[in-house]
Amino acid sequence: MYFWSIIIIVVSNILYNVSLKLTPENASPFPALLATYAAAATAVVIASLFDKSGKGLISGMKDLNWTSIVLGLSIAGLEFGYLMAFRSGWNISTGSLVANILLAVTIIPIGVIFFREDFSLIKAAGASLCIFGLILINW
Numbered sequence: 001m002y003f004w005s006i007i008i009i010v011v012s013n014i015l016y017n018v019s020l021k022l023t024p025e026n027a028s029p030f031p032a033l034l035a036t037y038a039a040a041a042t043a044v045v046i047a048s049l050f051d052k053s054g055k056g057l058i059s060g061m062k063d064l065n066w067t068s069i070v071l072g073l074s075i076a077g078l079e080f081g082y083l084m085a086f087r088s089g090w091n092i093s094t095g096s097l098v099a100n101i102l103l104a105v106t107i108i109p110i111g112v113i114f115f116r117e118d119f120s121l122i123k124a125a126g127a128s129l130c131i132f133g134l135i136l137i138n139w
Contacts, residue, residue: 013096016082017082017092017096018092020079020082020083020086021086021092023083023086025087029080029083029084032083033076033079033080033083036079044057045057081099082095082096082099085099094137094138097137098134098137098138101130101131101133101134102134104127104130105127105130105131108123108127
């Protein structure tokens with residue numbers, strides 16, 4: 001699952017960005033997002049039928065905390081932000097790249113401070129290259 005999880009993320013992100021880029025300009029973002037969440041909820045309900053944990057959707061709810069609410073709000077913000085970025089003129093090839101590089105660089109302190117993740121000189125060099133790449137992309 002180590003590599004498959006990354007493949008799922010990449011394929012899902014490709015579909016995510018292409019779908020947002022192709023959302024009709026005249027469609028209000030809020031019904032579009034509501035349809036998105038209805039499709040996602042349907043997918044989760046169907047996937048839950050194959051859950052081997054023995055917990056159903058309803059009984060599994062008792063194990064949740066505030067993070068599910070924050071995750072839902074952040075997903076709404078992400079999708080609204082990407083939709084507006086594409087509508088305001090960002091190219092699909094650079095908008096997502098710029099956003100993800102900025103995310104990667106700005107989340108480093110969170111990983112180091114709150115999760116005690118290692119951050120070596122090599123990783124700092126990689127982050128610096130990402131920042132340099134941002135400059136080149138937006139030149």
